[in-house]
Amino acid sequence: MEPLPLPAFDDNYIWLLRDAAGRALVVDPGDAAPVLAALGDGPPPHAILVTHHHPDHIGGLRALLERWPGTPVYAPHEERITDASHRVGDGDELAIGPWRFRVLAVPGHTRSHVAYVGEGLLFCGDTLFSLGCGRMFEGTPAQMHASLSKLAALPGDTRVCCAHEYTQANAAFALAVDPDNPALRARARDIHALRAAHRPTLPARLDQERACNPFLRCDDPVVRAAAQRHAGRLLADAAEVFGALRAWKDGFRG
Secondary structure (H helix, E strand, C coil): CCCEEEEECCCEEEEEEECCCCCEEEECCCCHHHHHHHHCCCCCCCEEECCCCCHHHHCCHHHHHHHCCCCCEEEECCCCCCCCCEEECCCCEEEECCEEEEEEECCCCCCCCEEEEECCEEEEECCEECCEECCCCCCCHHHHHHHHHHHHCCCCCCEEEECECCHHHHHHHHHHHCCCCHHHHHHHHHHHHHHHCCCCCCCEEHHHHHHHCHHHCCCCHHHHHHHHHHHCCCCCCHHHHHHHHHHHHHCCCC
16 A cells, blocks of 8 residues: 655645555645546545645645545544534544544644554654654644654654655755764755655655654754754753754755
């Protein structure tokens, strides 16, 4: 079972899973066109999963529901997602076609952001990116750090299916934080080769992210020291390190 990233807009991915009969699970359809093109005249999807309310994640819902009326849409308890048929929260268990997923609340990017984990896959929207993380539009550094720590605790062979192709830019920042990390340097070389060949860098393995992604390593002395140097002050704990890293990344031009 291979998750398929469908490119949308400038750098989004809409994720697609297909079962043996060709029926699909669709994740974060910001645009209906790539989904309609991929599924063609095949059977309707089993369901649609939504991680959060931003338009580049839900903008295609109405058109998909017009094409396949009654398709279940699973989304967080969020009034800004008006096309949901099933509301989900932390710890909920979902049975969708042949697949089983657990819902994780991961606030920070937005207040109601959720992720879906199961079948060795993590659909994490804009919370965790390969070698990076999402901006905090509605949450606090402590919330976002806790959400990322929750994701980092999943099994190492979990494949991370995030919603944007940001990995190459994130690698530049990660190397500014931790330039002597051999795993990160190797990952950066792989990313460069993949993008030069116009191939996606995703999904990524979670154990690789734990070794390379500075936002998952806020307890690491090297990452802490880099964050403190950039912030110009001592940082009390991992959540403060995270906040300093995120502020650094917000203004980073690599």
